[in-house]
Amino acid sequence: MSTHLEPPRLSAPVAGLIGVIALVAALGAGHLVAGFVGAGASPFFAVGNAAIDVSPGWLKDFAVRAFGTADKAVLLTGMAVVALALAVAAGLASRRRSAPGLVFVSVVGVLGGVAVFTRPDLGQIALLAPVVSLVAGLAVFGWLHRTALDGQYSSAARRNFLLAVAGAGAAGVAGQLVGASKDAEGSRVAVGPLIPARTAPPVPAGADFAKFGTPPFLTPNADFYRIDTALVVPQVRTEDWSLRIHGMVDRETTYSWSDIRNRPLVERIVTLCCVSNPVGGPYISTARFVGVDLAELLAEAGVAPGAEQVFSTSADGWTAGTPVAAMADPSVGAMLAIGMNGEPLPVEHGFPARLVVPGLYGYVSATKWVTDLEVTTWDARTPYWLRRGWAKHAPIKTQSRIDAPRGPVTAGPVRVAGIAWAQHTGIDRVEVSVDDGPWEPAQLSTEVTVDAWRMWWADVAAARGSHVVRVRATDRSGYTQTDQLADVLPDGATGWYAITFTAR
Template sequence: MSADRARNRRLRPAVAGVAAATFGAGAGELAAAIIAPTASPFTSIGGLLIDLAPPWAKDAAIALFGTGDKVALLVGVAVVLVAVGALAGILEARRRRWGRGLFALLGVFGSVAAATRANASLLAILPAAIGALAAMAALSMLLARVPAEADRASVADVDRRRFLAWAGGTAAVGVLAAIASTALSAGSRAVMTVREALRLPEPATTASVPASAELGIDGLAPVITPNREFYRIDTALSVPQVDPADWRLRIHGMLDREVELTWDDLLALPMGESVTTLACVSNEVGGSLIGTAVWLGYPIRELLARAAPTADADMVLSRSIDGFTASTPLEALTDPGREAVLAVGMNGDPLPVEHGFPVRMVVPGLYGYVSATKWVTELLVTRFDRDRAYWSDRGWSERGPIKLSSRIDVPRAGASVEAGTVVVAGVAWQQHTGVEAVEVQVDDGAWEPATLATAISADTWVQWRFDWDAAPGRHTVRVRAISADGEVQTADRAPVAPDGATGLHERSFDVR
């Protein structure tokens, strides 16, 4: 037998294992779609990995992949599954039951992951178990078809082709099952249909965006971020599908009376529009994890007033339907000058599903990880020394006030521009405090004032521009903001953990 033929023969158990793993994964996803839609083995395992990941791993994922971090994680899970499948095939070929035992362990892990997710049903353990059993059966079947030693090369080639056909067919069935599971996700389609048919109530109060808030410079972030471009950072690998008819909000804890709202109850309240800029604590200096929208919602302070928190309460622990929690200072939610709302609309439309449909929180002045809970279903009035939130348990600050920041949008990094007047432009923000001025420094020269657009309010970012008389050569431009209370943005560099990055954004350009 030639060396190539021997090597190919040794690879066949690994191929059988990969095909069996693919078949099992597809079977598990299809089972989830039929009997337990929230217990997808892939998303359950991925969600558990997110929960177990240390803060530095989360930061690294967002820094590397941005809003594609969830796709990257699922791809990573798939790569690991392929590796486990190959190992299972090799083990099973060398010692019976070892490979199937590895698949069984993977099934147990997937079942535990599904059973420990928020709102897990009694059937949550079944999809991963079914997937494991399917993989075990497929592995036994395929290894029984690994061709034996043959006297003639022509016979060996026929046997090899038969084995590859079986392995390829098994893997293809797994892929088709996974595709079918997506098609059977009726909950997702139903919620999208409800959302598309929904008509939001007319706002009792409206928000206006002055024309002078938009400088109209190419490449500059628009003052109102379109829904499709709004950043998304959360812990949900699979976007929760919440039918408004099933939505409930419970307000309980340290208060005189509990309050519970249905969707119809909420829509019957006088809704108002407010414009607020949201920012993620993982936003690096100069980063894009920030956006502004016109929100339609009802003030949370009014609901809390109805519930009457006790005098010693100082925090509200909000909970999402997927189990995520955020710790918001009670004073931020009861502040009459701060439009902290339960939002149902975003830029004139019902909330997009991935941004919290049907109801989310929007709180000016706080990073999203302590305030902007999506798919919110519970507000627990409590104390910081009694309860901790999802990211607080992972080493992040409990309160998360947004830091004074600014960013250069144009010219883009590394651009080559013509000598003469060059427009440098960007945005600056410190929500709920406001920005009084922006200054620009070219190379190591003096700080010079930029021109500000009209700020919509202290709760939004503001655009700025600086007309620079650029001389030929390589230049570096920096920006800093000055807040409405006189604070000058610090040049000291700090990472995003534990409470937001600091430092000055700069860009370098070649001037021709």
Template sequence: MLTENRASGIADTVPSRSAAIVVELLAVTAAVTAGHLVAGLLAPASSPFVAVGDAVVRLSPQPVVEFAKSTFGTADKPVLLAGIGALLVLLGALAGLAARRRPAVGPAAVAVLGLLAVAAVLTGPVLVAADLAAPLAALVVGLAVQRGLDRLARRPAPGPDAGGHRLPRRTVLAGASAAVAAGSLAAGGAGAVLASSAGGVAASRAALTARLAAATLAESAPPVPASAAFPRLGTVPFVTPNAEFYRIDVALQIPAVRAEDWSLRVHGRVGRELVLTVDDLLRRPLVERLITMTCVSNTVGGNLVSTAVFTGVELAPLLREAGVDPAADQIVSTSRDGWTAGTPTATVLEPGRGALLALGMNGEALPPEHGFPVRMVVPGLYGYVSATKWLADIELTTFAERSVYWRDRGWAERAPIKTQCRIDSPAGFARLPAGRVQVAGVAWAQPVGVAAVEVRADDGPWVRAELATEVSPNTWRMWRAELDLPAGGHTLTARATDRRGDVQTEARADPIPDGATGWPSTIVTVV
């Protein structure tokens, strides 16, 4: 693995290309995993790998963010982290090659990457002193490993062992490299385990689930009749299981906070500040609400829409208790990870709106990825202005005084959900037998409710669909229709009408800045 640099008269050995690359890659790996381990012990979000990923999300131009969401959907976070990992491998390999004859390049490359991790943590939206421990540990360990392995790779062969035998240089380096690799694997695995169970969140969530199950509800969600969906025709279940509920957020590391440690500050333009704990919320009247949530990034006919039974506390009475300044037209809610949303105050205070501080979802405490222990849910508004997860702070302010995360990136200030529908069945490019074709799907127009859905084949007449039983204006509504289709290719199109009489517009618009518009369609072939 090593060659003598005799041509230049240098006595030291010069590592082979493969040895130089291995040294640098192991140094980078040791740095990343050491930082991940320390982060798991102290503050999971401060892991250098995660912190750099968060910085990439914060600094990426809006078109790049939208491309990632539209292309990879909910897999955008693993794709981003995989991309960062691949870039680290490439940079490490290049640095290793450059360091063969310029030894200073190796530690300098590790130092630069380490300092970038420190900068990513320092510039994050939320910072406490403990957050710096992980990137600093990564920097120290990375430099130590790089220096140690590089010395082994360059120094002359060691003297004889206790039996009088000389150990080949490559054997010494290979043994040290294997030890570093094993240590890195153990550190990374331990860090992942610690991060996933940080602070006893799993036990805390189980305890909160039990408390919610034992609580007396001031209001229960209406039962969902069998006639509320057409699953035999291909529609989704009316209530979305937690594991299938769409997830869109910017958190690469799910914030970990126990319900016992959670608190919420309500401040700003209020008569008196409130500081609330989970126990405080559980002492207030608890209500259940069936609510359909919709993401503003949902494309026409997309699946970023789901329905759940949320259990929580009414937000409007709580704000009135704080005494909202009439001039405070915006509620800025902040997530544990520093993400912010701006919600129109008038919407939350609107009689019958039903905005919640939610603690439960479909009969259990909120799943970690959906905001445990407390999140906001405001029916009728796209999530980016209403559905803050891992809620940490509420400030009453004005739209003029303060901007928020997505508005800084070009999205609209206010974002009521637009009337939309989707064709679930038949699937696109399906081949169907001639005759009567069953078409089914879902429509939504929260909080007004869906009054009608119409379907047509090609440019033919609109056929009024049969609507499933309405459960609530705040939820979606399933529909079905039958069409007589001759043999050949056909384009099926649908449109919805809400209870105000507003028909879903045909005009196509991208999700930016306030939600997509247009009629969903699918192409089928009748044989």
């Protein structure tokens, strides 16, 4: 009589744990190598960046609306949850044979390799990260699977599991430490004071109505909005940075950090606004920027006839297209900025250098970590967001917002306050309407520059009950913002902002 012996089978918890540890080991090894070849080569971040790059414009807009500046954290968290779930599933599918898990690790490795290979800011050496990640994942999965099958309840098996976990964790931490050694913050601190030869006008006491609930006129760097596609903030030191101006120019030119730092610097107060800002949204801020005039740099290069756009590229490969007229016209005040609110640019806001072009939405003008300016035509080069359905020309639209009151108020006179903006044109007046009543003029703050926002306030009568107050602005050209609601895609939102408050 013959007996049939069942092949050994791992318990479900052990099998799932093997999948998770192999995944963590693969990602940790890749992160370690990325510390040497470039943080963006980390397979986890490379796949995340690829997901951002292939996302359509409407999905990006949804992410900003739904999660705000936490959109990247949400993406990374979601990726981690999905990856862990798949790793557990791969482990469970490998309770008898290791093949399903090895296939899973291989697929993850290939995806990481493709993501790294297609990154415009990474060279071929960056492929080492996903290759090492793949090898580590396969080795750890196979080793733990064999160990567990040979004796999943033995002390040796438990010891191997602990070694694998510790090794994966150490690799990830080591990668982070190596990457930190290339941190740009030390280079930023070494820049020292940036003293402009031409200063911005002083900000008078009446420039904001913060005591009534508006934001301060100048936005602290820590509070300045940040919307970009960088999952990993580029770490660029001044000694490694340069700016190349080429294309349809008479003289191709490359500037080092010292070349820019030692030029006469100019200071301008500019309000920047994201095209993803909905009506009444938060993605608008104002700062003192210090840098050099882009018009001067372009004049030195000599812009050729027929040029239409300046195609700018970031250190992480992101691109934007700005009309040549906006950059080459000295009256616009376009800048290569290296300072912000009395200090070198914060790393997350573009250090060592970024573009600032008054009057244009950021996606066509505000390239951070900028390293390359190509003077070209619209047909020759298509910037990042134009490929995703956004408009070629994107002047900031005249808009207004209500910041106060927030919450219940006492019946009677109620002070309403907010901001209005029409960069490079200027705000002429702001009006409010309560419960569809007549439009009443608001008191405007002192104008500092037409390139910055203005604050406003108005006292309105409010009996007990619920009320709706609306606001609209009229700019210096005579245009009054439309009441027609439009989405942010393709060139910025429109409509009157309204809030509801209760008087008691």
